[in-house]
Amino acid sequence: QKEVEQDPGPLSVPEGAIVSLNCTYSNSAFQYFMWYRQYSRKGPELLMYTYSSGNKEDGRFTAQVDKSSKYISLFIRDSQPSDSATYLCAMTGTNAGKSTFGDGTTLTVKP
């Protein structure tokens, strides 16, 4: 079993929908949680970075961490076609530098 599980999708939603992307993990030592967006043939781009449990909001994006359930989420409000990409979760524990990535969820937002 992988340390980080992420549903690969694909996920297709209409423009304006609220999108929920999720990852579960098994290593309770993970403390730092990241979400990256990767467009086709581009490098991953850091979207959100949170420490420990709680919520963090940045514009249309909200990252949520529930350490008790070992579950993290990324919500996208008012989704746009430009949000169509692969979204990767990543997490780091006490070993800074050794992030474990999910396999990514491919999202398509249809106009």
Next chain:
Amino acid sequence: DAGVIQSPRHEVTEMGQEVTLRCKPISGHNSLFWYRQTMMRGLELLIYFNNNVPIDDSGMPEDRFSAKMPNASFSTLKIQPSEPRDSAVYFCASSLTGNEAFFGQGTRLTVV
């Protein structure tokens, strides 16, 4: 800042040839990572440097792979000899804290 800069963007080489990938991290970042991404295996960490020193190279697949960071603004990943199964996109990333990472655009390597 221009971000993490990688070169070349594309590389096509014949099996057995030496390949060198280059990376310039974001100025001021003290952590540098080399990743490899394939459809089958996703994003894999190959090696991690902190303050120019290799900290963890457990992801380097075999002795054919080597990485150096001679100074804070430059790193190389070398494959010698290259094999078709090395075909992948190789990313360099840098970080201030070692957690969140800023990725380059990648080098798409094809070994024929």
